[in-house]
Amino acid sequence: MSLIVQKFGGTSVADTEKIRAAARRAIRAQKQGHRVVMVVSAMGKQTDVLLKLAAGVCERPPAREMDMLLSTGEQTSVALVAMAIHDLGSKAVSLTGGQIGMKTDNSFSKARIRSIDTRRIERLLEEGNIVVAAGFQGIDDDLNITTLGRGGSDTTAVALAAVLGADACEINTDVDGVYTTDPRLLPEARRVDVISYDEMLELASLGAGVMHSRSIEFAKKFSVPIHVRSSFGDRDGTMIVAQAESESAAVSGAALTKDEARVTVLGVPDVPGMSRTIFNAIAAQKIAVDMVVQNVGAEGKADVSFTVAGDELDQTLRAVESIVDSIDASGVTHDAEVSKVSVVGLGMADQKAVAAKMFRALADAGVNIQMITTSEIKISALVPREQSAAALRAVHEGFTLDQRPADAKTWKEIKAEAAVEADVHDVVSRLQNDALEALTLTDIAFVGGQARVTLDGVLDQVGIAADVFEEIGQAGIFIDMIVQGFDGEDGRTSVSFTTDEANLEASIKVAEQICEKHAMRGVRGSAGITKLSVSGIGLRSHTQVGTVLFDQLAEAKINVEMIATSELQVNVVIDSAQADTATRRLKAAFADALN
Incomplete structure (x- = not known):
């Protein structure tokens, strides 16, 4: 049975109605025959609220205590999502970063993933559960709660997809894919069906807000196809894979x-x-x-x-x-x-x-x-x-990025190719070691x-x-x-x-x-x-x-x-x-x- 990792960002679980919508999307995927792991961020502006609370009691909060505090945002979200799934008639179990077996170093607020023990997740999936995992967090060797820093939930999702050998990693967000540039700055920006890991890495490092570069690094290293799509609609979105959308276009974004x-x-x-x-x-x-x-x-x-x-x-x-x-x-x-x-x-x-x-x-x-x-x-x-x-x-405008190249691959073509590629690299994507985020x-x-x-x-x-x-x-x-x-x-x-x-x-x-x-x-x-x-x-x-x-x-x-x-x-x-x-x-x- 295929496995899909679905990540939902803060705007996608910002209130109870959106939480229920996320739950319905996961249930729908399960009913289509997939095993489903959800990775969930803190609700909306919850992290900002926690930061304000910390500032109110301490001018320079210790990094360890900030990680302890900020991790509660995701723990709230995963519990509520699991409750919503139960209310809609399906089975779910929520897990913290430590409970999903994510071990990190002890660099509080910017921890790196060392290893992920997937045995508990795999057992729960075999029992028919949707696993709802807290993004952004893990534990170190002393069982301290750590957080992964900016883009941490994306990183959690792609890392889980890698070690579980997932067929795809869906990033459900408030936009419907990757654009040739930020559509908030240029309304004529075009959504692309496909973008390569290398191109997305460069764009992420340049401030493209769709995904963080660490998550793309994981995807490239373990050949994990990423599907970026809107939480609020069913448009195909964008596939991030090894190949580019067009062989003829010099510039993609x-x-x-x-x-x-x-x-x-x-x-x-x-x-x-x-x-x-x-x-x-x-x-x-x-x-x-x-x-x-x-x-x-x-x-x-x-x-x-x-x-x-x-x-x-x-x-x-x-x-x-x-x-x-x-x-x-x-x-x-x-x-x-x-x-x-x-x-x-x-x-x-x-x-x-x-x-x-x-x-x-x-x-x-x-x-x-x-x-x-x-x-x-x-x-x-x-x-x-x-x-x-x-x-x-x-x-x-100079590179006519608003126009789709004549030889651009379609989303369905790339999705089929990506599925084959993921199967070829199945052994690699299941690697477990003590330095998943090590420099490669x-x-x-x-x-x-x-x-x-x-x-x-x-x-x-x-x-x-x-x-x-x-x-x-x-x-x-x-x-x-x-x-x-x-x-x-x-x-x-x-x-x-x-x-x-x-x-x-x-x-x-x-x-x-x-x-x-x-x-x-x-x-x-x-x-x-x-x-x-x-x-x-x-x-x-x-x-x-x-x-x-x-x-x-x-x-x-x-x-x-x-x-x-x-x-x-x-x-x-x-x-x-x-x-x-x-x-x-x-x-x-x-x-x-x-x-």
Whole structure:
């Protein structure tokens, strides 16, 4: 008999009528022949009420006691849902996180799942019960109640689906699927039938509120098909699986991260170990860094720019300013009024001129680009916050995301394919171990035979990036990494890109023409570089990845020339002569995480 995990968020169980509706949906699935596990969040604004209560009695509540308090929200919900199922004539048993066998570490408020003992759930299912499990929570080795942090109920649902070998995991929420962008920001956003794990991971990390990235990491790791649908209707929704909706479309979605802050460390000595010092200081404060841009140094100095969440700017500045003198940097600048607009798509890895198309769309909308970073399936640009809405609309229209691609797969086609895939991976999805949420790296590899071209003294004005990469594209040059840093000293910056060594001469020729046209300072180019990539699942949530990478390179006295990051990869450019040493050291350092 097939098994379905159904997750219901807070808005889906916000009152008694919605609780009964959720109960009816679970009963209907059971009557269709499925075994059913429900994962339920706290009712509506219940968590906010509990937080307010805590603030009323204690200015700084202990993390352990906050987890004890907040876990009661889900316990209330699961009991009420189970009661509703009984009242509607079916059998149900409600269970807390500890009772479903979810063991976590002891990181209160942001615990990670170590293992799930499914024996009790399986016994209750065999007895004909609908199991109603509390999301968001577990227990540690000392039986303390722990919570999983933001998106914890999604994570619970997908983790249970993985270890139970579920045929699908349904995420029932207040929206009817995944859209090409947030429909609250752009009403013309289109619901997609299908989106890949990788695309959804990038969009989730960019602030797409449908699902949290940790739950997508679980789904990708254990090949769990996710079905996102509305709690309040029967529309098909969106399937999140391994493949993309379309093979021809370069871009599948756009996202806006509105509350960003940019920090630039100026005049960093261009020698090994500097990136390690900077990012170790930030990591020590438990601050997650988003865009990271290190451009090619000039005259022995380089600028390192990165973004953080707006509410972490002050703490970040304190951390960075504490090490500026020790690394002999010339200073720190910041901007608290910036936003990040991004496009994501599996198809862009194989198509030319995607970046140029994005930059032209922004230029035509009068949007200035302050920073650029790229990966195989994502391009992000930092823009002034006052232009963020226009930027999102521009890229969404530029890639005609409101229109369904001609070769788009249907929901039913993907559902059938996903069912086959889940069966193939049945053994894997039932794995039980002590680190279900452990970092999983899929590859540590390098791409040699690369060249780099840098345009110095690029004016900070609308349309420059579009002109640069349109002309490069017209010359038939395929670009890999693109990095545009930020230079607040004279209103100019530098833009670097990598390409095959065979394209170096042609690239320099085009770059010199661009340089003359736009009155830039000059062009630099060099061969003999390698892009070193660490790829995997959980790179953002496991913040030690960057720290270990920079530590290993610094200890081997390997200088980092360029940096670009994404949800799925950390990319650095180094001298080709050091590629073998770097790869060997990283594989040894990450041996336990390599898949």
